[in-house]
Amino acid sequence: MSGARSSLSEALRSALGKDRRIAAWQLRSDRSRGLQTYLVKDQMEADRRTDGETHTVVVFVKNGDMLGRAGITVNPGDASSVQQKIDQAVYMAGLGGDAPWALPPASAASGVEVFDEALAGEKARTTSKSIVAAWRGAVQAQSGAHPSSMELFCGEVESTAANSSGFSATTRTTRVSMLTLLLAEGERAAERISWEERRRASDLDVGTIVARVAAEARDLTRAQVPPSGSVPVVIDAQEMTGFLAPVQANAGADGLYQKSSRFEIGKPLPIEVKGGEGLTLYSNAIAPYGLQSYAFDDDGIAGQRVALVENNVFMRPWATKQFADYLKVQPTGAFGNWEIPAGKTPLADLTRSDGPLLYVRAFSWLTPDPARGNFGTEIRVGYWFEKGEHRPVKGGTVSGNVFAALGTARYSKETVFLGDYLGPSAVRFEGLTVAGA
Amino acid sequence: MSRITRREFLMRGGSAIAGGMLAIPLAERLLSSAALAAPAVTPFPGPLADDLAAVVARLEKKFPYASALYASQNGVSMRRDRNGRRVSEAAFGSQGVSLRVFDGTQFHDSAVGSTSPDALGAAASDLMRQVTVAKSRYRILPLAAQRQTWSTHMEIDPASESLEDRMARVEKEFARVNWDDPRVKSVRVSTDVSDIRRVFVSGARSLASTTTMVSHAAILFGFDQGRPGFGLARRVEQGGLEVAQLSDAALERMKKEFVESFGTLPMPAGEFDVVFAPPVTGLLAHESFGHGVEMDQFVKDRAKAREFLGKPVASSIVSLVDDPSIAGARGSYPFDDEGVISAPTRIIENGVFARPLTDLMSSTFLGTSRSPNGRTQGWDRKPYARMSNTFVSPGATDPAELLASLKDGLYLEGFRNGIEDPQGWGIQFTAATAREYQGGKPTGKIFAPVTVTGYVPEILSNITMVGSDFALEPGSCGKGFKEFIPVTSGGPHIRTKARVS
Numbered sequence A: 001m002s003g004a005r006s007s008l009s010e011a012l013r014s015a016l017g018k019d020r021r022i023a024a025w026q027l028r029s030d031r032s033r034g035l036q037t038y039l040v041k042d043q044m045e046a047d048r049r050t051d052g053e054t055h056t057v058v059v060f061v062k063n064g065d066m067l068g069r070a071g072i073t074v075n076p077g078d079a080s081s082v083q084q085k086i087d088q089a090v091y092m093a094g095l096g097g098d099a100p101w102a103l104p105p106a107s108a109a110s111g112v113e114v115f116d117e118a119l120a121g122e123k124a125r126t127t128s129k130s131i132v133a134a135w136r137g138a139v140q141a142q143s144g145a146h147p148s149s150m151e152l153f154c155g156e157v158e159s160t161a162a163n164s165s166g167f168s169a170t171t172r173t174t175r176v177s178m179l180t181l182l183l184a185e186g187e188r189a190a191e192r193i194s195w196e197e198r199r200r201a202s203d204l205d206v207g208t209i210v211a212r213v214a215a216e217a218r219d220l221t222r223a224q225v226p227p228s229g230s231v232p233v234v235i236d237a238q239e240m241t242g243f244l245a246p247v248q249a250n251a252g253a254d255g256l257y258q259k260s261s262r263f264e265i266g267k268p269l270p271i272e273v274k275g276g277e278g279l280t281l282y283s284n285a286i287a288p289y290g291l292q293s294y295a296f297d298d299d300g301i302a303g304q305r306v307a308l309v310e311n312n313v314f315m316r317p318w319a320t321k322q323f324a325d326y327l328k329v330q331p332t333g334a335f336g337n338w339e340i341p342a343g344k345t346p347l348a349d350l351t352r353s354d355g356p357l358l359y360v361r362a363f364s365w366l367t368p369d370p371a372r373g374n375f376g377t378e379i380r381v382g383y384w385f386e387k388g389e390h391r392p393v394k395g396g397t398v399s400g401n402v403f404a405a406l407g408t409a410r411y412s413k414e415t416v417f418l419g420d421y422l423g424p425s426a427v428r429f430e431g432l433t434v435a436g437a
Numbered sequence B: 001m002s003r004i005t006r007r008e009f010l011m012r013g014g015s016a017i018a019g020g021m022l023a024i025p026l027a028e029r030l031l032s033s034a035a036l037a038a039p040a041v042t043p044f045p046g047p048l049a050d051d052l053a054a055v056v057a058r059l060e061k062k063f064p065y066a067s068a069l070y071a072s073q074n075g076v077s078m079r080r081d082r083n084g085r086r087v088s089e090a091a092f093g094s095q096g097v098s099l100r101v102f103d104g105t106q107f108h109d110s111a112v113g114s115t116s117p118d119a120l121g122a123a124a125s126d127l128m129r130q131v132t133v134a135k136s137r138y139r140i141l142p143l144a145a146q147r148q149t150w151s152t153h154m155e156i157d158p159a160s161e162s163l164e165d166r167m168a169r170v171e172k173e174f175a176r177v178n179w180d181d182p183r184v185k186s187v188r189v190s191t192d193v194s195d196i197r198r199v200f201v202s203g204a205r206s207l208a209s210t211t212t213m214v215s216h217a218a219i220l221f222g223f224d225q226g227r228p229g230f231g232l233a234r235r236v237e238q239g240g241l242e243v244a245q246l247s248d249a250a251l252e253r254m255k256k257e258f259v260e261s262f263g264t265l266p267m268p269a270g271e272f273d274v275v276f277a278p279p280v281t282g283l284l285a286h287e288s289f290g291h292g293v294e295m296d297q298f299v300k301d302r303a304k305a306r307e308f309l310g311k312p313v314a315s316s317i318v319s320l321v322d323d324p325s326i327a328g329a330r331g332s333y334p335f336d337d338e339g340v341i342s343a344p345t346r347i348i349e350n351g352v353f354a355r356p357l358t359d360l361m362s363s364t365f366l367g368t369s370r371s372p373n374g375r376t377q378g379w380d381r382k383p384y385a386r387m388s389n390t391f392v393s394p395g396a397t398d399p400a401e402l403l404a405s406l407k408d409g410l411y412l413e414g415f416r417n418g419i420e421d422p423q424g425w426g427i428q429f430t431a432a433t434a435r436e437y438q439g440g441k442p443t444g445k446i447f448a449p450v451t452v453t454g455y456v457p458e459i460l461s462n463i464t465m466v467g468s469d470f471a472l473e474p475g476s477c478g479k480g481f482k483e484f485i486p487v488t489s490g491g492p493h494i495r496t497k498a499r500v501s
Helices: A007-018 A076-093 A123-140 A206-220 A237-243 A245-250 A253-257 A321-327 A402-406 B006-012 B026-031 B047-060 B117-130 B163-177 B248-261 B278-293 B304-308 B360-366 B399-404 B456-461
Strands: A024-040 A043-063 A066-074 A146-163 A168-184 A190-198 A229-236 A281-284 A305-310 A337-339 A357-363 A374-386 A389-393 A397-401 A415-417 A421-424 A426-435 B065-081 B085-089 B094-102 B107-112 B146-151 B184-202 B205-224 B227-238 B270-276 B320-322 B345-349 B389-392 B408-419 B426-438 B441-447 B450-455 B471-479 B482-491 B494-500
Touching: A007 A024, A007 A043, A007 A076, A024 A123, A043 A076, A043 B094, A043 B117, A066 A076, A076 B085, A123 A146, A123 A168, A123 A206, A168 A206, A190 A206, A206 A374, A229 A237, A237 A245, A237 A357, A237 A421, A237 A426, A245 A402, A253 A321, A357 A397, A357 A426, A374 B426, A374 B450, A397 A402, A397 B450, A402 A426, B047 B065, B047 B094, B047 B117, B047 B184, B047 B205, B065 B163, B085 B163, B094 B117, B107 B117, B163 B184, B163 B205, B163 B248, B205 B248, B227 B248, B227 B471, B270 B278, B270 B426, B278 B304, B278 B320, B278 B345, B278 B389, B278 B408, B278 B426, B278 B456, B278 B471, B278 B482, B408 B450, B426 B456, B450 B456, B456 B494
Parallel strands: A043 B107, A066 B085, A229 A357, A337 A421, B146 B205, B270 B408, B389 B482
Antiparallel strands: A024 A043, A024 A146, A043 A066, A146 A168, A168 A190, A229 A426, A281 A305, A281 A337, A357 A374, A374 A389, A374 A397, A397 A426, A415 A421, B065 B085, B065 B094, B065 B184, B094 B107, B184 B205, B205 B227, B270 B494, B320 B345, B320 B389, B408 B426, B426 B441, B426 B450, B450 B494, B471 B482
C-alpha cells in the first residue's frame, strides 16, 4: 500500500468540497490488507488473503438551528455514483438534527507508533510463517498439553482522514492477533483458549503465551469447584478492562450529557473507601503500539494521554469533539488504552491471606452492569489459596459490585502491557462473594 | 453465546443524539433538487452471478473444488431521543467476494472488498499462482445443480416508503415510549433496516438472496434516589416496516421492568428449582449443547459431545433443533455461506444426541453429510460451523402449570449473555432477573442479575417439564472471542434444577 490517495478518495473530496448544501464534512479512507492462517492441531487447515478499500463519508447540513448528520460508506464499485452517494447522505442528514458542534480545525496528529514493518506488505507473509513456526515449536515443547487449533491474523490498514475545516492526515497501523487452543489430559480432559492481540509482532511473546496456556490447561485437568464464602479475590490483569467497564462507561462525556452517568466532574466516584488504594485511571491513546492508540480519532482529534480519575476523584471525562463542545470541556478524542499506575504491593503479597483467598486468572465472560456495576460471572481458571498452599479451581461464580469492590482495591507493584492495558498485573479486592461447592 | 465483545459493548453504549426538536426537515428542500430522484433499483444479483461463475469455472480447471461467496450488508439507521434525532447509514456496511479453493488437503481463500471483474480476476490469479494441488486425501462431493434467488417476505416493503415517512413512524413510536415519569432521564427509540445479501456459486449451483432485517428497540433509563434502572423492549426480525412497532403489551412490560429494576436484590447463591422463560431456555439450548455440537470442534478434538453421538444426553422429554429455514427469524437464511440449502437439523431427539452441525471443513475431514450451518461474519472472514435458530421443541404442558409447580424456586426471565465450554461441558449464562416463587406464586422478590452455572448433562437431564408455548429471542453469537453472526435461540418454558448465583 502506498501513501498516495486513491482516485475514489480524491473524487469524494472534490465533490464534497464543491457541494453548497453541505455545511461541513468528514472523509475517512481505509485501505486494508490481511493474512489469515488456520491450523487444526498443528496442521494447516486453511489460509486466506484479504484486500479491502472503504471510504466513510459524514456530511453535516444546517436544519434550522440544528445540525443534521449522516454517514455513508463508499466502496470501490461506487466510483461511478459518487454524486448519488453524497446526495443520499445529504438527504438523510436533512432528516435529523443535533445541537450544533464544530469539527476540529487543522492540527497535528499524534506521532504515536502504531505501525510495524514486519506486519506490512510482503514481509507479513514471512512474519506470519515465523510466528506459526514459533507456535509449533512452543507447543511441541510442552508436556501434558497438546494443540487443538491455532488462528493467526496479520493485518495492516492505511487510513487517510480529512474534513472541511482543513484537517488532513494519514496513519498506518498494523495488528497481529493469535488464538491458541490447547488440550490437556489428566484426571479429566481440559482445554484452555487464549486470544492475544498486539500492534507489533515482537510484542507477541509466542513462547510465553503458549507456556501459560499449557500450564493452565494442565492445571484445569485437576481443578475443582472452589468452596463458597466471602473471601479476598485477586483478579488478573487479563480481566481488568472488563471489570472496570462501568468506570469507563460513566466517565464518558456522552453519558454525562445524556444524564445516564453517576459521575460528577471534580467529585469522588461513588466508592465507599474501606482501606483500599485510590483508583487512578488514564485514557492513553499515545502508548507506543497500544491497540487503542491512534494518531487521530474519527473526528480528527489527535491522540492524547488523559487522567480521567485520580485517587478516586473524577477529574474529567473522555470526550469526543461533539460531546466536548456540548459540555464545554476540552475534547480528548475517543477512549484510548487503559492505563493504571503501579500499586504498592508486590504480587506475591497480594495473594497472602490469613484465611482462604481466590486468585482468578480468567472468568468465563465478565460483563458488569455498566450503570450499576453489579456482576456475577463464572470462574474459568482460578487458584484457591489456603494454609500456605494453592490448588486450581474452575466453576462456581464470583459476584459483587464494581464500585463497592474498588473501595477495597490493592494494586500490584508489578505491571504488564496487554495490548490495550498498561497497569498492575493483578488487583486484590476484599469480601467478594464466591459461590462454589 | 458471546453476544458482543466487551470493547464493542462499551463503545456502543456511548452512541447518542443531541439537540432539541427539529425545525421542518431540510430534507424536503434538498429532495426537490433534480439530482435527488429516487435511486435506480439495480436487479440483484444481476451480472454479478455470471462474473462469479466465470471466475469459479476458471479455478475449477485447476482445483478439485472452487467456490465464490459474495457478502454484503447495508442499511439505514434512525434514532430518536429527548435531545434530537439522527438518520444515517447503519453501521458495519460492507461488501466483498471471497474466492475459495481446496487443494486436496487444505482450503485457500482470497477475499477482496470489491465486485469488479478486474479485482476478482486478480484474486483468482493469485490463487492459481500461489496454490498447488496436492495429492488428494479428501473429496468434496459437488452440490446438486440449482439456480435460485430468494428475498424476504414482508408486508410493508421499506423501499415503498420515503425515509421521511419512516422517520415519522419513529417519531410516532417515540411519542408512545416517552414516559412522563420523573425517574426517567433518557428515552430512546431506534429503527435499523438492513439488507444482507449473499451470492454463492460453485459447480452448477448459483444461489442468491436478499434478506431484509429490521431491528426496532425502545429504552428507558433513569434514576430513583441515585440508583440507576432501565427498561428495554425490542423486535429484531426479518421482514418489513411492520416489524418497526412495539405492541402496547410490550411497552407496558418495558415500563414495569424499568420500575422493578430499582428494587432488585443481589442473588443469593444456591441450587434451586427453576422455571426458565423462553429466552432463558434459548440460552440454555444455545450454550449447553449448541456450541458443543458445531462439528469443527470435533475435528479439533474440542467437543465432549462427540463421545455421546447416539447416546442419551438429556431428559427423554427434551428435543433440540437448529433450523435456519424459519420464516422471519433473525437467524434464518435460505442457504448457508457454503451453498447448502436450509433445513432443520434435529440435534437431540427425545434426549438422544442425534446429529451435529457441520461446515464444509468438518464434513470433508470427517467424511459426513453436510448440514446448512457453514456461516461467516462477512466476506473477509472464514466460514465455520455455526448455529442459526436454536431451540428446545415445545412439549404439551401449559406454561402456567410449570410456574404453579414451583413450591420454593425461581422464575428466570430475560437474557443477558452466555459463554460456551464445549470441552469441559460446563455452562455459564446470565439471565436478566429471577422472581422468587413460593407455593406456586411470586413473593414479589426480584433478583438481578442472575448467573446460571453447571454441568450440561446434569441440567438437561434434570428437565422435568416442558411447556407447550414457544418463542425465539434474537441475539448475536460469537465463536470464542470473535466472528459475530445473527442468531435466535428459544423454545418453551421449561422446569429444571440449576445452580444460580
